[in-house]
């Protein structure tokens with residue numbers, strides 16, 4: 001009797017509405033972007049294929065030399081398809097938008 005009852009409960013649990021439905025996960029919409037300015041569109045096109053804008057915009061103010069190296073790393077280590085003539089424009093934008101003074 002006990003076994004039959006637990007089997008019954010088990011069957012009830014398995015057929016409960018929602019249990020066998022495929023799990024649907026909705027991610028929140030991407031809200032962060034780049035600060036508008038010359039080069040912002042380039043950054044949107046070149047930097048968001050692999051990660052969110054926050055990876056970039058949450059960095060502390062950093063000088064152009066950092067961004068140059070960072071873009072180089074994205075290209076050589078992670079395979080970002082950034083044309084060499086776009087790199088300088090991106091450096092300018094990123095260094096400017098983080099408003100970091102360049103240390104000489």
Ligand code: HEC
Pocket residue numbers: 043046047048049050051055056059070071073074078079080081082090094
């Ligand atoms: C081909 C893919 C790809 C593209 C395109 C790309 N990145 Fe990245 N980026 C990565 C990966 C992979 C990481 C490391 C993620 C991790 O460690 O979790 C990363 C991390 C970063 C970080 C965090 C610090 C670090 O070095 O790990 C910064 C800053 C960054 N990227 C900047 C940029 C900028 C600026 C651009 C556009 C010019 C860009 N990324 C484009 C792949 C890419």
